[in-house]
Amino acid sequence: MPAYAPIVHDHSLVSLNTFRIPARARHYLRVNSAAELDAVRCDPALAGLPRLVLGGGSNVLFTRDFDGIVLHMTGQGRQVLGEQAGYRLVRAQAGENWHAFVQWTLAQGFGGLENLSLIPGTVGAAPIQNVGAYGTETRDRFHSLTVYDMASGTTRTLDAAACRFGYRDSIFKHPEGNALVVLDVTFALPLAWTPNLRYAELAQAVDAAGLAAPTPQEIGRIVEAIRRRKLPDPLEIGNAGSFFKNPVVSSAQCTELLAQFPQLVHHAQPDGSQKLAAGWLIDQCGWKGKALGAAGVYPKQALVLVNLGGATGQDVVRLAGAIQADVAARYGVQLEPEPVFI
Ligand code: EPU
Numbered sequence: 266m267p268a269y270a271p272i273v274h275d276h277s278l279v280s281l282n283t284f285r286i287p288a289r290a291r292h293y294l295r296v297n298s299a300a301e302l303d304a305v306r307c308d309p310a311l312a313g314l315p316r317l318v319l320g321g322g323s324n325v326l327f328t329r330d331f332d333g334i335v336l337h338m339t340g341q342g343r344q345v346l347g348e349q350a351g352y353r354l355v356r357a358q359a360g361e362n363w364h365a366f367v368q369w370t371l372a373q374g375f376g377g378l379e380n381l382s383l384i385p386g387t388v389g390a391a392p393i394q395n396v397g398a399y400g401t402e403t404r405d406r407f408h409s410l411t412v413y414d415m416a417s418g419t420t421r422t423l424d425a426a427a428c429r430f431g432y433r434d435s436i437f438k439h440p441e442g443n444a445l446v447v448l449d450v451t452f453a454l455p456l457a458w459t460p461n462l463r464y465a466e467l468a469q470a471v472d473a474a475g476l477a478a479p480t481p482q483e484i485g486r487i488v489e490a491i492r493r494r495k496l497p498d499p500l501e502i503g504n505a506g507s508f509f510k511n512p513v514v515s516s517a518q519c520t521e522l523l524a525q526f527p528q529l530v531h532h533a534q535p536d537g538s539q540k541l542a543a544g545w546l547i548d549q550c551g552w553k554g555k556a557l558g559a560a561g562v563y564p565k566q567a568l569v570l571v572n573l574g575g576a577t578g579q580d581v582v583r584l585a586g587a588i589q590a591d592v593a594a595r596y597g598v599q600l601e602p603e604p605v606f607i
Contacts, residue, residue, distance in 0.1 A: 285503030288327035320387035328578035352453035359389025376458030376481030404430035416444035503572030544568035
């Protein structure tokens with residue numbers, strides 16, 4: 266008898282993706298440790314099958330059933346490892362709920378992750394797309410992570426450089442990272458914490474709350490309030506957060522666009538390029554609150570596509586395509602989806 270849960274065949278994925286898209290997996294396995302991954306790798310009936318590693322399912326769009334094995338990362342556990350060079354190191358297993366983990370750090374008075382409060386998903390998924398919000402990205406608080414390599418059957422530690430973090434990007438979204446499964450993540454939280462209020466909306470909200478010297482926990486609560494105001498709760502309306510990345514264009518293209526569209530929302534990047542607000546572009550094209558069949562654009566934030574009830578993955582793909590076409594026609598900018606399409 267294996268010490269882990271048995272493989273389930275023809276398993277529904279509807280409650281395992283925050284878009285609530287009805288899809289099925291040919292095989293499904295809950296993974297708590299490297300032992301299950303080892304077993305899958307060594308089983309000749311499973312070894313050659315397509316694999317999908319699933320965390321909270323908050324960044325995936327199922328466009329069809331998955332004809333392979335879904336590895337659902339469910340490992341639990343978190344610990345304070347100690348202090349090192351001005352940082353407190355904390356580790357959590359991949360299957361831990363992200364927001365619960367953030368709250369656990371904040372409840373102990375550890376600052377650093379407060380701007381990333383209330384992001385749906387799991388700890389193991391955070392580095393995959395380098396989740397970020399309100400001026401902080403996972404990589405800013407990252408120390409290292411442990412992966413199991415399905416190709417070699419070995420476990421190893423990757424530092425930030427090895428993870429190749431980018432804007433909503435990392436090695437795990439590229440072919441070189443295909444065989445790597447994140448088992449746990451270690452974060453480095455600064456002992457000399459200072460608030461990150463670079464994001465204007467957050468700074469204004471802290472100000473409005475009359476907090477001259479806010480604590481990490483207070484900032485976390487304000488971030489939660491902002492998110493609740495603008496973003497749909499996946500438990501109530503199926504969605505995967507921002508559906509598109511904010512497009513990055515050259516400063517020359519941005520200048521040309523500004524000549525025609527002076528209200529264009531843009532932010533200069535350290536390398537001189539400009540990040541445009543995709544939500545603004547979509548909003549200006551008139552898509553906010555609109556729908557195509559059962560897939561819609563959230564009325565309070567045009568960057569979020571929602572399942573209005575009974576949407577299929579194809580419904581969402583059709584809506585996304587129509588939005589991309591309109592934005593490209595009007596602004597000459599190609600929007601790139603943030604979720605992974607299966
Ligand atoms: N805007 C509009 N109309 C809209 C939506 C936005 O005009 O319908 C304008 C806003 O007025 C604002 C600008 O677009 O000037 C940016 O909007 P917002 O501050 O809401 O942030 P965002 O760029 O749309 C990004 C992240 C979010 C993250 C927030 C806060 C991406 C793709 N999205 O959204 O991340 O929470 O900033 O930091 O980078 C996610 O990735 O799933 C996600 C929710």
